[in-house]
Amino acid sequence: xxxxxxxxxxxxxxxxxxxxxxxxxxxxxxxxxxxxxxxxxxxxxxxxxxxxxxxxxxxxxxxxxxxxxxxxxxxxxxxxxxxxxxxxxxxxxxxxxxxxxxxxxxxxxxxxxxxxxxxxxxxxxxxxxxxxxxxxxxxxxxxxxxxxxxxxxxxxxxxxxxxxxxxxxxxxxxxxxxxxxxxxxxxxxxxxxxxxxxxxxxxxxxxxxxxxxxxxxxxxxxxxxxxxxxxxxxxxxxxxxxxxxxxxxxxxxxxxxxxxxxxxxxxxxxxxxxxxxxxxxxxxxxxxxxxxxxxxxxxxxxxxxxxxxxxxxxxxxxxxx
Amino acid sequence: xxxxxxxxxxxxxxxxxxxxxxxxxxxxxxxxxxxxxxxxxxxxxxxxxxxxxxxxxxxxxxxxxxxxxxxxxxxxxxxxxxxxxxxxxxxxxxxxxxxxxxxxxxxxxxxxxxxxxxxxxxxxxxxxxxxxxxxxxxxxxxxxxxxxxxxxxxxxxxxxxxxxxxxxxxxxxxxxxxxxxxxxxxxxxxxxxxxxxxxxxxxxxxxxxxxxxxxxxxxxxxxxxxxxxxxxxxxxxxxxxxxxxxxxxxxxxxxxxxxxxxxxxxxxxxxxxxxxxxxxxxxxxxxxxxxxxxxxxxxxxxxxxxxxxxxxxxxxxxxxxxxxxxxxxxxxxxxxxxxxxxxxxxxxxxxxxxxxxxxxxxxxxxxxxxxxxxxxxxxxxxxxxxxxxxxxxxxxxxxxxxxxxxxxxxxxxxxxxxxxxxxxxxxxxxxxxxxxxxxxxx
Numbered sequence: 148x149x150x151x152x153x154x155x156x157x158x159x160x161x162x163x164x165x166x167x168x169x170x171x172x173x174x175x176x177x178x179x180x181x182x183x184x185x186x187x188x189x190x191x192x193x194x195x196x197x198x199x200x201x202x203x204x205x206x207x208x209x210x211x212x213x214x215x216x217x218x219x220x221x222x223x224x225x226x227x228x229x230x231x232x233x234x235x236x237x238x239x240x241x242x243x244x245x246x247x248x249x250x251x252x253x254x255x256x257x258x259x260x261x262x263x264x265x266x267x268x269x270x271x272x273x274x275x276x277x278x279x280x281x282x283x284x285x286x287x288x289x290x291x292x293x294x295x296x297x298x299x300x301x302x303x304x305x306x307x308x309x310x311x312x313x314x315x316x317x318x319x320x321x322x323x324x325x326x327x328x329x330x331x332x333x334x335x336x337x338x339x340x341x342x343x344x345x346x347x348x349x350x351x352x353x354x355x356x357x358x359x360x361x362x363x364x365x366x367x368x369x370x371x372x373x374x375x376x377x378x379x380x381x382x383x384x385x386x387x388x389x390x391x392x393x394x395x396x397x398x399x400x401x402x403x404x405x406x407x408x409x410x411x412x413x414x415x416x417x418x419x420x421x422x423x424x425x426x427x428x429x430x431x432x433x434x435x436x437x438x439x440x441x442x443x444x445x446x447x448x449x450x451x452x453x454x455x456x457x458x459x460x461x462x463x464x465x466x467x468x
Numbered sequence: 469x470x471x472x473x474x475x476x477x478x479x480x481x482x483x484x485x486x487x488x489x490x491x492x493x494x495x496x497x498x499x500x501x502x503x504x505x506x507x508x509x510x511x512x513x514x515x516x517x518x519x520x521x522x523x524x525x526x527x528x529x530x531x532x533x534x535x536x537x538x539x540x541x542x543x544x545x546x547x548x549x550x551x552x553x554x555x556x557x558x559x560x561x562x563x564x565x566x567x568x569x570x571x572x573x574x575x576x577x578x579x580x581x582x583x584x585x586x587x588x589x590x591x592x593x594x595x596x597x598x599x600x601x602x603x604x605x606x607x608x609x610x611x612x613x614x615x616x617x618x619x620x621x622x623x624x625x626x627x628x629x630x631x632x633x634x635x636x637x638x639x640x641x642x643x644x645x646x647x648x649x650x651x652x653x654x655x656x657x658x659x660x661x662x663x664x665x666x667x668x669x670x671x672x673x674x675x676x677x678x679x680x681x682x683x684x685x686x687x688x689x690x691x692x693x694x695x696x697x698x699x700x701x702x703x704x705x706x707x708x709x710x711x712x713x714x715x716x717x718x719x720x721x722x723x724x725x726x727x728x729x730x731x732x733x734x735x736x737x738x739x740x741x742x743x744x745x746x747x748x749x750x751x752x753x754x755x756x757x758x759x760x761x762x763x764x765x766x767x768x769x770x771x772x773x774x775x776x777x778x779x780x781x782x783x784x785x786x787x788x789x790x791x792x793x794x795x796x797x798x799x800x801x802x803x804x805x806x807x808x809x810x811x812x813x814x815x816x817x818x819x820x821x822x823x824x825x826x827x828x829x830x831x832x833x834x835x836x837x838x839x840x841x842x843x844x845x846x847x848x849x850x851x852x853x854x855x856x857x858x859x860x861x862x863x864x865x866x867x868x869x870x871x872x873x874x875x876x877x878x879x880x881x882x883x884x885x886x887x888x889x890x891x892x893x894x895x896x897x898x899x900x901x902x903x904x905x906x907x908x909x910x
Contacts, residue, residue: 212870213563214584231906233899300736301670320732322888406552407877410735411884426556428874428907429580431563 207436212429224436235437237412238420241326245416246393249330254385257337261344262374275345282338291332291402295319298328298403319403322413329414332399340385347381348374376461383460387452394445397422417441511541512801514808518546518572518791519554521762524825531818535811542804550739555873562586567796569805573620575611575789576876578867579702582614588795590618593806600814603831611789611864619794621809624758624826626790627856628685628776631745631763632752635770636674640664640751645774647783647859651690651718654777658727661751668748676727677752678744679734681719681886684879686754689776690715692862693784702869703908709897716893720886731887740766757852758790758827761845773848775856786861787853790827828853871907878903 207224209217228235260278264271284290297303300317308315318324351374359369375382397418400408408415408423415423417437425434518528525548532544549557555574561567567586581587590612593599599621601609612620630645637644640660645653658676666674680686688698691707700706722728729744737743737753740762744750754776755763763771776785793812795805812818819834824846829835839850882900885891891899 212580212584213559214580214586227906231902234903300732317732317736320736322890405738406556407881409881409884410732411888411890412881423877426559427877428871429559430874 203435203438206432207439209432211431211435213431214429217432220432224433225440228433228436228440234412234415234420238408238415238417241413241415242394242396242417245326245330245396246390248327249333249396250386250389250393252330252334253337253389254340254382256334257340257385258344258382260337260341261348264341264345265348275342278341279338281336285332285336286398288398288402291399294328294332294399295403298324298331320410322410325403325410325413328403329396329399329416333393333396340389343381343385344378347378351377379460380462383452383456387449390448390452391445394441394448511543512804513543513545514570514799514801514804515545515547515568516570516808517554517558517568518548519551520548520572520825524548527822527825528812531812531821532808534815534817534821535808538811539804539807544808565798567794567798569796569799569801570808571794571796572623573792573794575792576868576872578612578614578620578792578794580870580873581794582617582619583870586797587619588797588799588802588805590621590795590806590809593802593809594618598803598806599810603814603833605830605832607863608787608789608830611867612792612794614867620792621794621813622789622791622830623793623813624790625787625828625830625853626756626758627787627827627853627861628689628785629755629757629760629852630752630774630776631755631760631771632677632774633745633767633770634772636661636664636666636751644772645777647775647778647855648781649775649777650781651693651777651779655718655722655727658722659725662725662727670748672749673726674748675729675744675750676722677729678737678750678754679719679723679728679731679887680754681716681723681883682734682880683754684876685756686776687712687715687879689784690779691784692786693777693779693782695782697865699865699869699872705901705904705908709894709901712897712900713894716883716886716897719883720893723887731884734887735884745771756790756827757849758825760849764845769844773845773852775852775859783856783859783861785856786864787856788864789830824849869908871904874907875904878907 206217208219208221210220210223211217264274264278267274281290298305298318300320302317305315305317315321315324318328355373355377356369359373364372395418396416400414400416400419401422404410404414404419406419406423406427408419418441421434421437421441424430424437516532518524520528528548529546532546536542536544548554555577558567558571558573558577562581562584565586567581573581573587590599594601601621604622605625608622608625609618612618612622632645634644637657640657640663642657642660645657654677661674661676664674668674680690684698691697691711694711696711697706719728723731728734729750733744733747733749737746740746740759743753745753745763746766753763755773757773760773775783778784793809795802795809799805812822813829814831814834816834816837819829819831819838820841822829823838824842827849829838835850839847842850878900882891882896882903885899886893886896
């Protein structure tokens with residue numbers, strides 16, 4: 148999230164304030180209510196975010212088992228992770244695979260649903276709420292449990308597949324399929340990006356479609372040449388958000404594998420492994436080091452997304468200038 | 469049905485959600501208030517937590533109520549959970565300096581918690597007989613020590629066993645397991661049962677037993693039968709890559725031939741209901757004596773408790789504290805907490821109520837007294853203990869090292885890689901030993 152702001156200052160700085168100093172001072176005097184209103188957030192940010200972050204950075208250079216005082220080990224946690232721990236790299240691989248599958252799937256579903264809802268008149272609010280509901284419910288433990296039961300031995304999904312001649316057995320006990328239970332649960336919660344897509348679609352001027360239609364563009368051509376470019380800022384926003392979230396997938400993986408990453412480590416996502424190192428094996432220092440590497444990795448990937456976005460994200464107002 | 473104008477719906481939904489959220493928040497605060505007031509007016513409040521099934525919970529709560537009646541002004545707040553969740557919660561509480569006043573502990577936790585000063589030393593309480601030990605085995609009491617100091621009291625005496633379906637064994641022509649039956653005979657039995665071609669309720673193949681390869685306790689039995697042990701010291705393993713490779717190859721081979729349960733069924737066996745025997749997919753399972761009653765309760769009286777296989781007649785299992793009771797180092801009421809410990813261990817009425825829910829009580833007099841009233845699976849547990857005592861087992865090893873909890877889960881996980889063909893038994897054994905050495909080093 149933090150990296151999202153890197154592009155912003157460049158734009159705001161361009162607008163130099165031409166007014167005389169007295170006006171500026173007057174404005175500054177009026178700013179105190181803003182700080183008062185901001186203070187709960189600022190206190191929270193310092194106490195609940197910045198201080199714990201600093202502590203976790205310190206802990207990442209220590210051996211800390213929760214009972215004895217932390218013991219400084221320098222970079223050992225990092226070197227052990229990167230050179231001695233095959234599970235670490237397996238969890239990285241699992242997580243990357245998951246992100247690559249789950250994010251496009253979820254965004255695809257969200258965009259599809261948004262397209263369907265866009266031109267719906269009656270009942271749109273109902274469908275919008277219905278599609279959005281999983282986003283509210285899906286993060287809960289109970290839904291994840293239901294989800295696990297659906298895919299378990301003798302569960303609904305294997306049953307349905309059996310009846311059409313596809314024999315998969317229970318997905319939860321199958322290391323090739325267990326991850327897709329988690330993928331499915333995430334993709335099902337496409338409501339939040341859908342609402343954003345819907346807002347984006349409604350921003351696109353009907354004139355553009357009309358003009359395209361006059362030029363003889365069919366539905367598909369309109370989608371490719373009008374909808375996609377006009378929607379690209381929204382796609383970008385959703386992509387960054389979902390990507391960051393997907394790297395942190397935890398609850399469904401925890402529930403599906405009962406907290407163990409089973410079978411055979413196939414659902415041992417990065418955060419699950421981090422949790423296990425910290426709370427089951429009592430290696431808080433190691434877990435803190437893992438958390439920092441995750442933060443850095445997500446930061447780097449977000450940065451790359453921002454850099455590449457210049458070539459494919461299209462802002463209508465830029466065109467106009 | 470006419471729909472309301474679409475604009476209004478979200479607003480109403482928002483209001484409803486807000487109302488629900490608000491009321492939840494309010495009731496949350498209110499109940500928090502009332503319980504806080506309750507504490508203040510009742511004098512001493514102890515917290516007491518344990519893991520286990522509903523039967524254990526119900527009986528423990530009854531014993532606690534009796535304690536409260538005997539000690540006016542003392543309130544005991546109890547809570548319990550299943551083993552995995554309990555362990556994690558306790559670890560978190562310990563890290564925050566707040567182990568409950570009285571907590572049920574696992575043998576594997578003693579080194580970690582005692583070494584980390586999370587537990588109150590009990591030497592004084594044992595010395596002045598606040599906690600009486602005169603009717604307990606010295607060796608068993610010693611299992612609650614760390615570095616020569618008593619940190620926990622054994623709450624029960626447990627031993628590994630083998631739950632098997634006697635009807636299927638009969639059908640396959642396999643004799644009931646005797647205390648000296650061997651790992652070879654176990655493999656033979658599995659082969660014969662698999663050859664029967666029985667079908668489970670959902671039409672799948674019935675194997676001889678669950679796959680013991682994921683279970684470190686089974687490995688320990690196997691290893692000790694051959695004269696080895698899990699740990700040579702607090703920082704070194706007591707076995708080699710070859711030992712573990714041999715053990716995993718033994719089970720891997722049986723699974724490939726359908727003699728023990730399939731990978732996905734072993735992996736999902738989190739509770740008795742989900743074990744292969746519980747789902748009708750196998751004829752037997754490795755178990756602790758304390759958890760044995762769950763099997764006949766689920767499947768019927770034909771499920772019996774037998775000894776685990778031996779190596780040429782040498783038993784690998786031993787009497788271990790099935791669980792221990794410790795007092796949190798930061799308790800504000802050490803006197804009442806130790807009194808509760810003594811009450812649960814040595815009071816005859818408490819003993820009657822608790823029965824064999826934590827396998828054989830450590831107090832000999834109470835065990836003998838309760839044994840007279842036992843029947844069914846609990847009587848089987850008592851008799852099994854007596855049989856093994858007569859047959860002869862080793863003294864318990866000293867409490868396992870700190871890394872042991874992580875090593876135990878690593879054991880299961882590494883064998884999963886064998887089960888799903890992601891590693892050979894030797895590769896998995898090598899990776900496990902590397903991992904275990906890292907745990908022991910830190």
